Amino acid sequence: MTMLAITEGRILRPDLSVTAADVLIDRDSGEISAIGPDLAGDADETLDAANSLVTPGYVNGHCHVAMSLLRGYADDKPLDAWLQEDIWPAEGALTSDDVRAGAELGLLEMIKSGITAFADMYFHIPDIADAVETAGLRARLGHGIVTVGKDGDAAREDARTSLEIAREFDGAADGRISTAFMPHSLTTVGSEYLDEFVPDARAAGVPVHYHANETEDEVAPIVDERGVRPLEYAAEMGMLEPEDFVAHAVHVDDTEIDLLAEAGTGVVHCPASNMKLASGMAPVQQLLEAGVTVGLGTDGAASNNDLSMLDEARDAAMLGKLAADDASAVPAEAVVDMLTGESAAVIGLESGRLEVGAPADLAVIDLEQPHLTPPHDLVSHLTYAAAAADVRHTVCDGRILMRDREVLTLDEAAVRENALEAAEALSARVDG
Template sequence: MQNVDTLIVAAQVLPIEPEGVVLTDHAVAISGGKIVALAPAAQALATYSAKSVVRLDRHVLMPGLVNLHCHAAMTLMRGLADDLPLMAWLQDRVWPVEGKHVGDDFVHDGSLIAAAEMLRGGITCVNDMYFFPGATARAMLRAGMRATLGIIAIEFPSAYAADAAGYLAKGLATREAYLGESTLSFCLAPHAPYTVGDETLRKIATLAEELDVPIHMHVHETRDEIAQEVERHKVRPLWRLRGLGLVSPRLIAVHAVHLDDSELDLLAREGASVAHCPASNLKLASGIAPVAAMLARGINVGVGTDGAASNNRLDLFSEMRLASLLAKGASGEARVLDAHATLRMATLGGARALGLDNAIGSLLPGKWADLTAVELSSLETLPCFDAASHIAYVAGREHVSHVWVGGEARVTEGELIGIDVATLKEKALWWKQRIVQA
């Protein structure tokens, strides 16, 4: 028999690849943090001798979810600025609080709280954009969560850096410091066309090629920002980005709510990806992204939560369901974004956008064992005729029972491993008091 570290036997498995497949009574063999095999349970038990055998008799096992857009540290501002449009939300509430409080400790504590929330909700990888990415890196390593960290660029000063050149220099130094960490990767993260100048964007396009990393950027989130950009630059933002060399397979266009046909064709032609954040888009009254039109053109789409300050949940189960229903309602076509396609968006779609689809996003041998198990035995999940349908439309993050990242257990029977929840609660309340008293 072949020795492995862990054998997980599940009632049903959603491998994502091949597409549309649901496997019954299968097992995943794990060794060295990676998937060795996916096989029928009887065959796997006869072939592999495991140090640990985990039996999930009432569960669906699937790849860990990939949160394609988040500002993790903003968990400490959850509910601080509700029921406002984007620019009022930013200028009147968020930016003033950030100016007073954001620093290394704020980002570390907020990111660790966010990581705990995401892991308990089956999210194993997050694509983050915020100040002090080194603090986020430490939090994610402490939580044992996979993360792609943004090397942020913006033209105005903050406690982190004085100008765009400073942001890039510090972010690149952070990347250099963490290059050896297998659970961390980096991307370039210019905030948005309206906050980043041409010179900086040209430099980012060049750096992305040199470093072979994605570009993570808010694009076409609201009609007002597009109108302002047209007035300033005489061209819509996405075409400005194209002229500066940023529209390519590296681009992760976050939100992408307001796109005309020519812009959809541009994203498809250039192989760019979209981070779809349906709840944030609705809550800020930004609009509904044309996801059906994106998928019809073959654009790669992943799912993001955005930050807890604008959503207010870091919950990809609710985002999946909302994304599917919005796509159906907006297009008038019930077949658009079916359950399997929705799950693919929230796993392999996000991984592909990050350039990590050879490492995560599906249950194939050789990939990291980033896994989520969902228990479907409670009354509200019974009966279950189709596991994919239940994950997309029925189950919630409260049904997540187990999570592994790189083969290491991070959640077992719904409980976080290695994270003291009581301490995190104290941190959250301490920061609330500090923000209120400022």
Template structure:
């Protein structure tokens, strides 16, 4: 008697990520109630299982859904508002004034939906976000059917969203309570950066994070200016200051980590911290190039992020995988640094670990959630293909993504979304672009 299951995906190639450096051929992934219940040869699966649906990927490689470890989804409507500027000029003269003009719950929900559509079409099944009105982001993510780890953003200064650090935290916890029980949404606390958050607030954040078992997600060592400012104000580099405040640990995720000295890399390794590497954004804002090969050599867990579309212009993890591998090779003058499989790990299991979700997502393993991405390798212009993993990182682009599943539900397929109408996205753009046009650099 065959066992009844929801879905069987038959793949020409399967890259499970765990175990490392594995590529399987002609495999079926068997899915029931959103979870992977078996991985076996296509012939075995057809003998063992009766599926409600069978998807045949005869020219595809199936990989775990990609995970965007650092982004600001609601900045997608600010794509190209201010380009070719340094970080502080970009922020203080363009992005912050633009945010002041449009920031509202509706704006965040609309802009986040646009970001979710872009991410799903590029094979991203989960994103780690940091922005105002996280409840609005959760509504957009739930509609799109994408997984999100939403940061409860904390700052000292007032915005349309909140007045001071205590207000940010209160609003964040209200949002956290609102999505309790939503299987797609998880939470971390997101103090924006050492240059916008006081010692007292960091200590409060730490207390809450420990009480609630939440991760901490912050910007860190993104620019030289940030470090110089910290040394002037506190007599310490930002990472030393956070270490003294007790923030470092396995639940601490630092975005960027561009300017790290060797002793700081050792410290990150010792405390089991994580880095979200955002190579495109760091290059575009001329922040520098993070010492990723040194971090990895010391055993620091590094995942990949896009940052927001305002400082990258794309929420595209294929671009980040390729760039992270190439930059690391160029910087170290060692072509063996970050081979293709490691770049793919950074976009999947490493990112899952950084959010404490590696028991659920980040690899194709029995018992894990069926967050999966299929990439089609049949186009002549990207062939011949000798090694599908190398191909994913060095040859393919997000346009080669054919299917994106989240918990076994097909959310995107060949240009169509399960829960997002193209007209809805056009209306969002037409509504907000004129309001943001005023801040165009």
């Protein structure tokens, strides 16, 4: 048995109290085996956490990690124009090597900002899965389906690919990779494909994940055509099960909020993306009060433009208050839950809490920073003041992914170099 001890830190417990203790990790099982004083003697390796806050690893509930290659490629446009005029044409020119290079760049950034698990919708999934296996994070991956603008055969093929990828990669990387069936949204995928494939996804035992109610433009066509709200339509299509999860849920009405709560379907809130694309403000406080499980996600780096969940936490708190017109809405405690355990629950993972028997997925924050001083309330600091650069160590499944700000599973210089080359070649191909 090989044991890792994280020593002398302040440990953020599931009840959000903070205690001084060591954390002992069984590297073989990838689980936390003890939390308490003086555990260093039981370990064959230690990670110093003096003057540091030990938290669960952050769980990025909705991402398109390979879009890191398109960071800054197109900004300052609303969703529909941004996708149709810029992003989709560029994505049409991406090779599997480009996706791999973009994924590695995004994974590097995520490890450096303390993220240990994420859900991701994209294409060329075998390349992304391979990068995830190397990088050492946990992920729920899926092939995103778009059928609008495609002929019947191509559309059906896209949906079938999503199902097959979900079947093939579930349980990959020693179980660190799980999957989902991922229609892009309720307006970009025709109902005939949902009718045909959602039952197959259910039979394969994988959840369904999609963008929902992100903009008004996604709501109106469904209401006009079907006479029901988008999430009522999703329920009719069998896409509102407890294991399913939707990204955004910005423009949801009271009926839809109740529907989500009753169904037990989780929501991934993506505040930065919603602000940048001016999509709107999700009613997060109302969702929480209704009993909906809410996680947090960065969305892709082209609509954020970084993959820092600590930024997302602060944005969620700020935007939640503005949306509710109430400074007590979406408080720091709720945000820290959304950043960790709730996000994990939404995407169907066990991580997100520091307790014996839980997966050893954690991040260690350096508290010796002016912006984290004085330590009146570390839950407040995590939500409002901590930044990606404060993360010292990242551990996932009992393995050290980053030690003292040095990523051990990826070669940082090489990953950046590859991404630079791929991005330059892509621009030359797309823009001439």
